[in-house]
Structure formats: structure tokens, C-alpha cells
Amino acid sequence: MRLLNALLIGALVLAASYVYKIKFESTQRVERAAKLRMEIRREQDAIAALRARWAQLESPVRIQELAQRHLQLKPLTPQQFQSFDNLPERPPEVAQAPSDGIGDLIEEATGSISSTQPVLPTVPAAPATPDAPDPAEVTP
């Protein structure tokens, strides 16, 4: 009988300490969760503030002003659009490239351009397809 009691008391103490440990851990975790939640909140607020700032910086008014001050770009005209159908055929390989200012310059600078590579004559720039205007459109 005494043994049983002793055993029971032992078991009780063990159970109590175990429960205490669990409780302690859970409290710790809850606190950590609350802290993390607060941190997330703070981060979200910071993100929101930064996003607002970003939107302010990339506002079209500001971009236009900067572009006008620092770039030599001009507003796009309809004539600058070309479709793929209007692209000239790739010219056949030419043995002797016509005098090509930029190519000559590169050759001078590097001196190692392989002569077998076909040199394209300067084609008037056809910058973009009409269906895909530049996403970062800056038309001052």
C-alpha cells in the first residue's frame, strides 16, 4: 500500500513537472508568435510606406520632368512603329561588306573580328513591334 502511494506521488510529481514544462514552452511560443506577428505587422507597414514612396518616385509627372532634363528623347511619332512584315529580308552573305562606319570602328578597336561573319548593312532602326510598346513608356 505504501509502495503504491509512493509510486502515485512520484507519478504525480512527474506529471506535474511535465505539464509545467509544456505550459512553459507553450507560453514561450505564444509570446514568440505574438512578437513575430507584431514584426510582420511592422514589416507590412514598412512595405506599405516604401511602396507609397516608390509610387511617388515613379509618378509620371516626376519621370517626365527627369526625362526632359536629362535625356534627349523625343515623343514617339506613329512613323516610328514598324511591323515585322516591313522588315527587309536578311541580306545574303556578302564577301565584301559595304563601308560600314560602326563595323570599321569596332574592327579598329578590337582588331579581331572574324571576316567570315556577315556584316549587316545598317538598317534603319525598327525599335519595337507595334503590339508591344515599351512598358516603361516615357513620352515627354
Add this chain to the structure above:
Amino acid sequence: MTAAASPPDSRRVRWQRFVRGLIYGRDIDRDVKAKARIGLTLLVFACVYAVIAARLVLFALAPEAHTARRGAGQDAMATARPDILDRRGEILGTDVKSPSLFGEPRRIIDVDEAVELLTAVLPDLDATELRERLSSKRGFVWLKREITPQQQREIHRLGIPGIGFLTENRRVYPNGPIVSHALGHVNIDNQGIAGIEKWLDSRGLADLHLAGLATDRLQKPVEMSIDLRVQHAMRQELLAARDKYKAKAAAGIVSDVRTGEIVAMVSVPDYDPNNPREANDPTRINRLTTGVYEMGSTFKALTLAMALDSGKATLNTTYDARTSLRYGRFNINDTHPLHRYITLSEVFTYSSNIGAARVALSQGVEAHKAFLRKMGQLERLRTELPESAEPIVPKRWGELNTITIAFGHGLSVAPLQAVMAINATVNGGYLVPPTFIKRSQDEAMKLATRVIKPETSDRMRYLMRLNAEKGTAKKADVPGYYVGGKTGTSEKVVNGRYSKKQVLNSFTAILPADDPRYLVLIMLDEPQALPETHGFITSGWNAVPTGGKVIERIAPLLGIAPRFDLPPADQLILGLTASVKANKK
């Protein structure tokens, strides 16, 4: 226990028995009774412990509610609003957290010291007012809303008792005045009081605020139909035009003709929603939804659409424009009198008032009225924007009213309303209610009602294009975009008379005219004559070139491919209808 009684105590035992006999009765088995009692006690205690255990479990299960409430207490005032984005996802309006300063006058020990210290950190705070507030008997007073984090730190370091901070959401519009009227603004408590912001509140956000539920940042953002780039381009050009022609005001709309979406809406002078006080200035109203105007010749488009749709007239039906049209004591004249019979297309391209009046008369007063009602011109147009204006419709609508309304005088509508109707005449005949919220074409078709036949719509496109090729809208014919359009110059009523000097000019353009995708409306209020315009103040000299500039700038943004060497309108558009007809047969 009774068994342990010893003989010397026999008297006591007998006494005990006697007493117990008195209490329990003689012939009751007390062992059974005791067992039952013990059982009962066990049961009661078991119940009590079960309740305690259950309660413990409950407490253990829901500790978050407690901590969460502690966290939320800090920003009880934070009424979060969803972000507002443009159609491409650019931020138009967003929330930023900022601290606000409050005081609890009952807990303040030394008011003078507090006032002194606070005004040192916040110089723009009025000292006498501050003292008054802090000396009041109230439990809570706001001292300053929306202070900077740095000021918060400094005040915190002062360590004044009874002064605290609450984090509040502050609405920020990063693009300033670019999108002002459509977006609207909020008051200091972050409640929408104009534009889409107010619409958000009316959709249940206000109730959420009252319930204290809208403090979360995870609300779904609202996507507007506005394209920020187009809006900006339109605003720039309108500001330039307003300066150039010294107009009182300028306004413009870009609308998707198929979905009714408003891609841009500008009315200058406008205001910065970050500074809502400017919005109270009556000159800064949104002329496109809150103003009503006689739209002038723009309305001829509706008159001709009615005639063509009735089947009673074709493009070649002729009307008598030999002399001015007399009605009672009124005389209707043309700006470019032709003094001959003119066809329906000439009525449009020469913008003949006499012709338009005769077209409307040939349909009859009732038919005219019914058609305009069908096109939504006689009732108030409701959009998401809370601001709207009732059209001014003549109370008694006689023949004279039909004559004047045929060329856009005598009926005042909100310009947005006219845009909706003209959209319907060119998009294949569907009247789609305009919207400021992104909408797909399927959604639009569900809301649309067919008001005119597709063939009529084709003819209207043709007339619009013809006007850009030969008529009054030549200056807006940006090469490559196949623009079509109709001009309108309406004389304003000054002291009860139509003035020749004060006019309201408008220009409605569609692009591309053979299969319109966008409609552009430009309005100039009282433009002045310039040497450059040869002294003219009609629409063709100011609103149309402005429209041309706007179109050249926005068409690439709207993704419209320029096409060159297109055949003239009578081949491309009317030829188109012929082939469609052939297909049908």
C-alpha cells in the same frame, strides 16, 4: 468508529445511540446510507473538478484572443482602407501608418509644463488652444494628428505623463493631382468623402469600420479602370491647351467603347487629393460628371443616328438648307451656309444646324424624345462616383425643343452621359453604362442594352471618319490612327441670351474609326481667340488640335498599332458593311 467504544464509556455510547436514534430513526441501516452519501459527495466533487478542468482547457485553447486584443489596442483608430490601383497595377491610393498625439487631461499633472514642452517640439501647435484642451475635464483629447516618427520619438523622450500616441492609417496619394476627381479623397478619420473613396465606403467598408474589423491590411485592392499614363498624358495636354487658349477650364475623357470603362478622366483645374481642402473650391469641380452642359453639335451625332436607325433616312437623303429655318420668332442659321439641298452626310460634315433640325423634325417630336430617353440622355446617370448631375430637360417638349436639341442646344447633360451615348453609336449599338472600375468585355455585355442596329453603327463610324477626312475635324487626323470625330461649339447662355464670345467647345474622337476601341472627348470652356487661330473660337481651332495631340500621345500607350495607307472611309468602312451584308446573304 463505534466499535472502538470501551465499556467505561457505555453511558456515553448509549447517549450517543439515543441521540442518533432521534436524528436518523431506529431502523435505518446507516452503513448503506453512509455509502450513498459518500457516493453523492464523490459525484458532486467530480462535477466540480470536471467544470474546472473544462474551463482550464478552454483557457489553454484561447490565449491568442487575449494577446491579440493587447496588440490591437495600440491602433484602435486605424481604419484601414484597401489600396486603389490603376488598371496596370500602379498605386493610386494607399495607407501609410503614422502616429497621432493624444492627451488624457485627467492624468496630466502640470499643464503649463506639458504645453511648454510640447510646443517646443511641435512649433506649429497653438499654445493657448493646447492649454485649453489639456485643462478640460475630458478623458481623451486629440492634440495633433499625423506627426512624424521623429517627432514621436522626441515627445516620447520628454516623458510627460498623460500624453500618448495612437498609430493611425493615413491615406496617401502618391501621384498627387493626376487622378483627382475620379479617385476622390478621405477625411482625417480615413473615411471616403468623394470619388471612388466614397464609393468604397458605401459598399460596406463604413460598416466594417464601425464594427472595428477593417484594421487589417489584407483587404483586397480595388482596381480602377483608369490608366495612369493615359491620365497623365491627357492632363498634360489639357493643361497646355488651357494655358494656350486661355480657357477657363478644360476637361477630357478617354473611354473604352466596348466595355464602357473610363481609361482617363481629367477636369482641370483639379486638386491634390492629399490636400482635400482645395476640393472645396467651386472652380475645381469635376465638369464631366457634376456639370451639365449643352453639348452643341456633338448631339448631331445622336440626331443622325436616330434618323439612320429608324430606316426612314439613308446617308444620301437630302434636306432643305437653302434658307435659314424659321420657327415662330426664332431663326436657325448655319455657320457655313450652303444655300442648297444637302445630304445627310453633309449635315454631319458641314455641321449644319438647319439640316440637323430638319432631320429631327422628319422623325417627329415623340420619336426624338423616345430615342434620347433610350440613349440615357434624359435621366441622371449613376456611376460609382457619388457626384452626379441631373440633366436639364425642357418641361414642355415642343417642336422648337426638338429643333434646338437636334443640334445640341436646349438640353443640358453631363458630358460623361453624352460619351456613353456616342459610345453606343459607334461600338455596334450597345449602350454600356460607364464605369471607373476595371471590367471585362463579358461583364460589360451583360450590362449592355442594344439601342441601335449594327448597320447604323457602321454608318456612324463612316460619318465620323468622313468628318476627319473632309469636315471640321481635319486637324485631329493623326496619320496612322484613322481618327474619326465630331466637333461641337455651343454658345453659352449669358444673361438669358446665347453669347457669341463665350463658348463651350468639345471634340469627340473615335480611334480607329473602322473598328473603334477608344473614344476621346475634349472640352474647352471659354477658349479665347488667338492670332494663330485667325480669330476663330470654334471647336475646330482649339479643341480639335488639342484632341489630335492627345491622340498622338495616348494611342501608343493604349496599344493601338498605327496603320498607314488605309483607303478613305467610303471604301474601308462602307465597303466593310457591304461585305458583311454579302456574307449574311
